[in-house]
Amino acid sequence: MVLDQAGFAPIFLGSFLAVAGAVNSLSAKENWEKIQRDYADTLVTNYYIWPAVQVANFYFIPLNYRYEQVTLHPPPAGPAPS
Secondary structure, three states: OHHHHHHHHHHHHHHHHHHHHHHOOOOHHHHHHHHHHHHHHHHHHHHHHHHHHHHHHHHHOOHHHHHHHHHHOOOOOOOOOO
16 A cells, blocks of 8 residues: 555556646646646545545455445545636
């Protein structure tokens, strides 16, 4: 979980915000400004939510249901789009 949160989350969230901006037809400048504005809040929100979800997943969800719990009920990705 530490490796996921320390290594994967920062890279994934930055990539996700970049792709979301591109899909929403933002210019490169607008996309970069949105990433700079939203990245820190999104990462902090991730750090508040995902560790609790993972602890619940490892301790309370039987092994054969863990995949469904994470894929069917993901927590919000960050701040609401503006």
